[in-house]
Amino acid sequence: MSMYNSxxxxxxxxxxxxxxxxxxxxxxxxxxxxLDLPFIVCVGRRKMDETAYEKFVKDxxxxxxxxxxxxxxxxxxxxxxxxxxxxFEDPELYTRVKxxxxxxxxxxxxxxxxxxxxAVPPVHYETILTNLKDAALVGKRTGPTQSQARLLIEKxxxxxxxxxxxxxxxxxxxxxxxxxxxxxxxLGKQTVQNILALRFANGIVEPTWNNEFIDHVQIQLLEKDxxxxxxxxxxxxxxxxxxxxxxxxxxxxxVAMEQPxxxxxxxxxxxxxxALMALNPIGVNDVPTNVVRGQYKGYTSEPNVARDSxxxxxxxxxxxxxxxxxxxxxxxxxxxxSMENSVAEIxxxxxxxxxCVGPVCLFxxxxxxxxVLAIRISPDHGVxxxxxxxxxxxxLDLETLAMEEMQKPGxxxxxxxxxxxxxxxxxxQTLFADTREVNLSWRFSTQIFEGWTSRQPPLFPYEAHTMGxxxxxxxxxxxxRSWYLHDR
Numbered sequence: 432m433s434m435y436n437s438x439x440x441x442x443x444x445x446x447x448x449x450x451x452x453x454x455x456x457x458x459x460x461x462x463x464x465x466l467d468l469p470f471i472v473c474v475g476r477r478k479m480d481e482t483a484y485e486k487f488v489k490d491x492x493x494x495x496x497x498x499x500x501x502x503x504x505x506x507x508x509x510x511x512x513x514x515x516x517x518x519f520e521d522p523e524l525y526t527r528v529k530x531x532x533x534x535x536x537x538x539x540x541x542x543x544x545x546x547x548x549x550a551v552p553p554v555h556y557e558t559i560l561t562n563l564k565d566a567a568l569v570g571k572r573t574g575p576t577q578s579q580a581r582l583l584i585e586k587x588x589x590x591x592x593x594x595x596x597x598x599x600x601x602x603x604x605x606x607x608x609x610x611x612x613x614x615x616x617x618l619g620k621q622t623v624q625n626i627l628a629l630r631f632a633n634g635i636v637e638p639t640w641n642n643e644f645i646d647h648v649q650i651q652l653l654e655k656d657x658x659x660x661x662x663x664x665x666x667x668x669x670x671x672x673x674x675x676x677x678x679x680x681x682x683x684x685x686v687a688m689e690q691p692x693x694x695x696x697x698x699x700x701x702x703x704x705x706a707l708m709a710l711n712p713i714g715v716n717d718v719p720t721n722v723v724r725g726q727y728k729g730y731t732s733e734p735n736v737a738r739d740s741x742x743x744x745x746x747x748x749x750x751x752x753x754x755x756x757x758x759x760x761x762x763x764x765x766x767x768x769s770m771e772n773s774v775a776e777i778x779x780x781x782x783x784x785x786x787c788v789g790p791v792c793l794f795x796x797x798x799x800x801x802x803v804l805a806i807r808i809s810p811d812h813g814v815x816x817x818x819x820x821x822x823x824x825x826x827l828d829l830e831t832l833a834m835e836e837m838q839k840p841g842x843x844x845x846x847x848x849x850x851x852x853x854x855x856x857x858x859x860q861t862l863f864a865d866t867r868e869v870n871l872s873w874r875f876s877t878q879i880f881e882g883w884t885s886r887q888p889p890l891f892p893y894e895a896h897t898m899g900x901x902x903x904x905x906x907x908x909x910x911x912r913s914w915y916l917h918d919r
Contacts, residue, residue: 436469437543442550443473453488454495455848461504470535471512484514519555525566548583557601569605583612586677592873599866612855613864616847617678626685641756646782648762650682653770662735669742674766676876687752696861707871709752718882723747725891725900727769744768747903769895775808798829805917815917
């Protein structure tokens with residue numbers, strides 16, 4: 432009996448589906464990555480027929496892919512797509528979805544691997560999962576003649592450690608770990624993955640990737656835009672939940688992990704888990720001195736944001752790891768909305784050389800700057816290196832030399848969602864978060880929330896389109912360091 436894939440996309444009229452998932456599906460088909468097109472059941476709360484839904488997503492895809500849009504490719508996708516409207520709380524919706532899937536199995540003469548993609552706010556997760564269970568659409572089933580089920584679920588996975596553990600209990604009661612694909616799209620970005628190649632394939636990098644050579648590490652994820660139309664969602668989440676707990680801690684794990692036994696799913700995830708386990712917690716009493724939170728001016732005037740909101744749109748923090756490799760090396764993390772620029776970058780800052788021997792100094796201390804290895808994740812991709820060199824002319828005055836290999840955004844590198852969809856279809860969980868990773872991240876972040884609640888540190892205002900509150904500079908300046916971006 433033949434097998435094929437089917438997607439049931441909950442939240443089919445949301446921003447994620449419209450602007451990320453459909454363009455990703457289009458490119459996968461256009462570039463020959465999806466030769467056997469999956470059957471797609473799009474489930475949304477908006478009442479519209481299939482013609483209206485097609486126009487709804489087509490406009491977004493055309494805007495995304497531009498002149499590369501081809502009607503024949505789009506039509507082939509739409510021939511395998513159905514739209515079904517309904518409320519997620521309504522059991523009849525799931526009965527209709529089940530009927531559509533069975534009807535398609537009869538047409539194709541085979542069983543389908545069902546991918547249930549929850550592209551919805553986390554508040555709907557348990558409702559959808561419970562109804563899928565009641566409709567007998569999901570379960571830990573195996574066997575070549577049975578319909579398989581896999582779950583794709585978007586972050587944030589809960590609101591804190593307690594809600595994350597509750598959600599994991601619900602999910603694990605219906606799916607085995609190998610059936611669960613927890614999506615953090617930053618893990619799907621090519622440059623994050625290329626950290627592995629940069630580090631382990633270069634003899635001048637791996638031997639210096641430790642506290643003997645590294646002074647400190649910076650991880651920054653800055654967004655120029657404010658919350659825009661996402662105020663209702665964001666005001667209940669904030670920067671710590673939206674970015675730090677998932678994206679930034681995953682990026683930290685990639686940098687800090689030990690060399691895995693191999694790059695297969697099991698060993699790579701285990702290496703990330705061990706790095707997160709080594710994170711030193713920020714105690715409640717240490718939160719005011721190690722964490723800075725801010726809110727851009729004008730945030731409380733954004734649509735669907737509470738006028739007295741205390742939600743943070745900016746977070747900077749200083750963390751450390753309890754491992755021989757990173758002992759004594761601080762990691763500085765910074766993220767915010769309505770910043771000066773949109774950029775995501777990891778930078779490793781090397782210790783200064785010993786230029787003074789007794790009373791004799793080869794170069795005056797102020798001239799010597801740290802070498803920096805910068806890994807740019809977005810908007811362009813690549814690696815930059817800051818070195819010191821001689822200024823032209825007489826004498827031995829120094830200047831910085833910036834070497835870089837940057838690649839502008841383009842089709843030569845797959846977008847994150849293309850890679851993640853393809854990996855899920857292949858059954859490759861390498862770039863998806865493990866249950867333990869999620870819980871470790873929440874355990875670390877929840878202590879910060881508790882510190883904010885009990886110690887009530889200030890929520891610093893900052894002007895829109897700046898680099899955040901001045902207080903964040905203090906995290907580094909007290910250590911005689913400063914924030915760095917490679918091209919600023």
